[in-house]
Amino acid sequence: MTIPKAPIRVALVDDHTIVRRGVQSFLKAFEDIEIAGEAASGEEALKHIEEWLPDVMVVDLLMPGGIDGIETIKQVHAILPNTRIVVLTSYTEDTRVVSALRAGAIGYIRKEADPEILLDAIRVAARGQSLLDPTIASIVMQELLQGSKSGTKLTEREQEVLRQLAMGRTNPEIAVALVVSEETIKTHVGNILTKLQLAHRTQAVIYALKKGLISLDEIDLP
Template sequence: MTVQPGTSTGTSTGTIGVLVVDDHAVVRRGVVAYLEALENVEVVGEAANGRDAIDCLESLQVRRQPLPRVALMDLMMPKMDGVEATAEIARRFPAVRVVILTSFGEIERIHAALENGAAGYLLKDAGPSEVAAAIYAAANDDVFLDVTVARRLAQKMRSPHSGVAALTSRERDVLVLVAEGRSNREIAAKLVISERTARTHVSNLLGKLGLRSRTQAVLVAMREGLVPPPT
């Protein structure tokens, strides 16, 4: 576990603090080198597994230092894997958004990560622009899915109906609130559910519609007449 002491991790100054979690040191170094070149992104720590990531966050919390806004998390790691770590982070450090960056794209793994609170899911062949987009989206309380991941979710979750007809009534409610510009916290308060459940509904409806971001969901909601277009 490596933490940069005294580093600004909050978003109040416009800087997005990122914790990089991967059991392969070479991969971590490559990811860190890329992230350090991004505007308004600062790598605040590294961890070799999920357990070390939790320890890192605990250490920052004990020292009353700001937590990173985003944890870029591998999936298959020793001691504690990415799904378990994501669930614990969502429970204990809800201000930290987890983006999965992994070589594994099986639908069961994708579902497990999203259902346990991940704010994004990328495959390791994703381009630099996608990694950046996922980090910026997560920092803004949005969800970002790799195009391949979104396609697999759509194929798996789509019912014999298509489009919005494939959504449950609750997912339609969430879609309308997303289109109104509500954050996950606001959606949770409106529907009297937990913020984690709200994130899961957003991830599920994006998957069913084959979308990758809230912006695309807004366009679908307007096209389907669920919300009026802006005047």
């Protein structure tokens, strides 16, 4: 008997009630999604985050109160490092985009995007992978060009694993492609993130773009 997978627990953090309710209504239509909780501010989200234990948190960047979206991301990432964070916002300014990704966000979607893109971003994030809105890709690459860690050397195999990561492939898929064990790939991924001082795979995608290891049309973009 096949045991069904548990639904993805999603928490919504946005100061606009109409946005939260709209997103919640949309997501509830899918059996693989469960709404774990919702909050109108970063403070409220942090108060309940350990109660909700979400797999994915969808958060706006600009919210009232002393804790904005970026600080909320930082604190949630520190409390629940396995919770994946997807930014859903109207802001595409350079500093906000980069700050959100550096704080620990794994996806970045504009509120103007099709709802299906948000759904894809949540599902992808739950697998530990990235989905970036195409409009921010150039912003991210420009930032990486200015803040390169080019002195770090990766082995040829690590470069190939990084390229596979940036293409959105899972560890098992990379293992099959490179004809090695999944455990070996896990080791390579850990070494890559450590050497490049990266927190997660979103940043690996950015690095691969900057280094020319992969082109934009090869990434899992909406």
